Amino acid sequence: MSNAIEIEGLRKVYAGDGKSPEKEALKGLDLDIPKGSIFGLLGPNGAGKSTTINILAGLVRKTSGKVRIWGFDQDVNPRQSRAAIGVMPQELNLDPFFSPAGALEVQAGLYGVPKRDRRTAEILDLVGLADKADAYARTLSGGMRRRLLLAKALVHHPQILVLDEPTAGVDIELRQMLWRNVRRLNEERGMTIILTTHYLEEAQEMCDEIAIVNHGELVVRDRTDALLNRLDGKTMVITPETPVGDVPVPDGVTLDRRGDGALALTYSRGQVSAAQLLAAVQDAGVAIRDVRTEEADLEDVFVSLTHGS
Numbered sequence: 633m634s635n636a637i638e639i640e641g642l643r644k645v646y647a648g649d650g651k652s653p654e655k656e657a658l659k660g661l662d663l664d665i666p667k668g669s670i671f672g673l674l675g676p677n678g679a680g681k682s683t684t685i686n687i688l689a690g691l692v693r694k695t696s697g698k699v700r701i702w703g704f705d706q707d708v709n710p711r712q713s714r715a716a717i718g719v720m721p722q723e724l725n726l727d728p729f730f731s732p733a734g735a736l737e738v739q740a741g742l743y744g745v746p747k748r749d750r751r752t753a754e755i756l757d758l759v760g761l762a763d764k765a766d767a768y769a770r771t772l773s774g775g776m777r778r779r780l781l782l783a784k785a786l787v788h789h790p791q792i793l794v795l796d797e798p799t800a801g802v803d804i805e806l807r808q809m810l811w812r813n814v815r816r817l818n819e820e821r822g823m824t825i826i827l828t829t830h831y832l833e834e835a836q837e838m839c840d841e842i843a844i845v846n847h848g849e850l851v852v853r854d855r856t857d858a859l860l861n862r863l864d865g866k867t868m869v870i871t872p873e874t875p876v877g878d879v880p881v882p883d884g885v886t887l888d889r890r891g892d893g894a895l896a897l898t899y900s901r902g903q904v905s906a907a908q909l910l911a912a913v914q915d916a917g918v919a920i921r922d923v924r925t926e927e928a929d930l931e932d933v934f935v936s937l938t939h940g941s
């Protein structure tokens with residue numbers, strides 16, 4: 633088995649109440665997540681990401697479909713499938729009465745981790761909270777609380793770690809620390825990491841593979857680099873020596889003017905070559921001071937694939 637997670641035909645219908653109608657949040661999702669990967673689950677608001685993660689975590693009951701976690705079918709082996717996964721939730725729901733060390737001990741108890749297998753000090757050290765082990769929870773900063781949530785997700789030594797919007801609203805320093813920790817867990821312990829994020833740059837930088845969901849369906853799933861290669865649109869930005877007027881461009885090329893007077897020519901590599909573009913601009917009598925090209929980034933891919941939502 634090379635997959636950490638196998639999802640087949642997953643559906644979730646939230647029942648309606650008097651005010652709102654029922655909602656089909658997942659419409660038969662199929663998704664495999666390979667072991668050892670850092671996997672990004674992306675999608676616009678309301679796409680069904682949290683529903684998927686909450687089903688994996690055992691917090692939301694699926695309507696139908698199959699979910700296997702580390703080879704364990706959620707319906708057949710609920711305990712084992714739950715033990716294989718740790719979730720760092722979005723909300724800072726921490727009990728104010730427990731110190732970080734206390735909170736980890738309680739969590740370990742909930743998961744049935746025997747005392748001898750508990751690694752409270754080691755985990756607190758990993759997330760940079762060793763010196764706060766016995767501090768009052770209410771004295772912890774927002775950043776420390778988030779790190780404590782990460783620590784809690786790790787107490788039962790899961791093979792899979794799920795991070796739901798881990799860096800929403802956190803400062804750069806904490807974000808970097810979280811990512812350093814997550815990378816280490818992935819590289820040194822082979823932990824499979826699944827994350828949702830609204831920061832596409834972050835997904836592009838962190839994830840080996842990405843799935844984009846929209847309206848409860850899988851739109852695309854691919855290696856991050858392959859996904860970026862899908863858009864063959866490229867932009868050539870030409871800064872002229874002096875301001876220029878009309879520039880005729882070959883068919884299939886769009887011309888935008890940047891604020892600084894530069895010409896941005898977006899073209900498809902399959903249709904036009906960079907040499908042809910440069911020649912067209914020079915033929916129009918433009919003296920070129922500088923030329924650079926811009927590749928598509930994940931944001932472009934995301935927009936083109938979820939267009940119209």
Ligand SMILES: Nc1ncnc2c1ncn2[C@@H]1O[C@H](COP(=O)(O)OP(=O)(O)OP(=O)(O)O)[C@@H](O)[C@H]1O
Pocket residue numbers: 646647655656657675676677678679680681682683684
């Ligand atoms: N408990 C619930 N009851 C009814 N509808 C729900 C419930 N939770 C989510 N939904 C609906 O299901 C759909 C998917 O929601 P979900 O939270 O999974 O999306 P998401 O991709 O996580 O969005 P976001 O990025 O905003 O968190 C949305 O239309 C949402 O309104």
